[in-house]
Amino acid sequence: MTSTDRPAGRPTRQRRAVAEVLESFDDFRSAQEIHGLLTARGQTVGLATVYRTLQRLADADEVDVLRTEEGEAVYRRCSPTHHHHLVCRTCxxxxxxxxxxxxxxxxxxxxxxxxxxxxxxxxxxxxxxxCLSG
Incomplete structure (x- = not known):
């Protein structure tokens, strides 16, 4: 079984929490930002768990991952159809x-x-x- 064939794993409390927080925003966020949102909600999920969960979700095509111009991986839930992204480098x-x-x-x-x-x-x-007008 390859990593792309691997299921997203059993839905632990932590994985459910990460999946739920992904539904709360439309832009791309880093694992650290997602971890911060979880902490602000009172969820105790370790940063390593957030990284692993995001990777599993990406492998299962449940989230899109892109690399910013600085090389950082950022994540968001996207539509299931094939698409590309136009991203504001400011906001x-x-x-x-x-x-x-x-x-x-x-x-x-x-x-x-x-x-x-x-x-x-x-x-x-x-x-x-x-951002151009602001």
């Missing part, structure tokens, strides 16, 4: 976007080189309208 606001042109380009490049079983991630960073 972290995130918009899910579909990219048919990206999908066509990805398939064309793979076909050109004989690759199959494709996957890819695309994050676009910029400044949102609210």
């Amino acid at each position: 972290g606001a995130t918009v899910e976007v579909e990219g048919p042109a990206v999908e066509r380009w990805t398939r064309a490049i793979a076909d050109e080189h004989g690759y199959a079983d494709l996957s890819h991630h695309l994050e676009i960073f910029g400044t949102c309208p609210a």
Whole structure:
């Protein structure tokens, strides 16, 4: 069984707490920020447990993970369809976007080189309208 085939694990109290806190925000948050939200709610969940739970949820495609421009992994619950992210580098606001042109380009490049079983991630960073006007 590969890590992507591994189930998210039995729903312990700590894992349920992490899953519940993920429902409380729409932007991407770091494991430390998620741990802070849990602590503020009075939940006693260790930071290592938060990291492990987030990794299991990511392996099970239950959360999206992206790397910020600084290289930090951040997490959020996203829609189940394939999409990409437009992320404000100032406030972290995130918009899910579909990219048919990206999908066509990805398939064309793979076909050109004989690759199959494709996957890819695309994050676009910029400044949102609210931060531009603020």
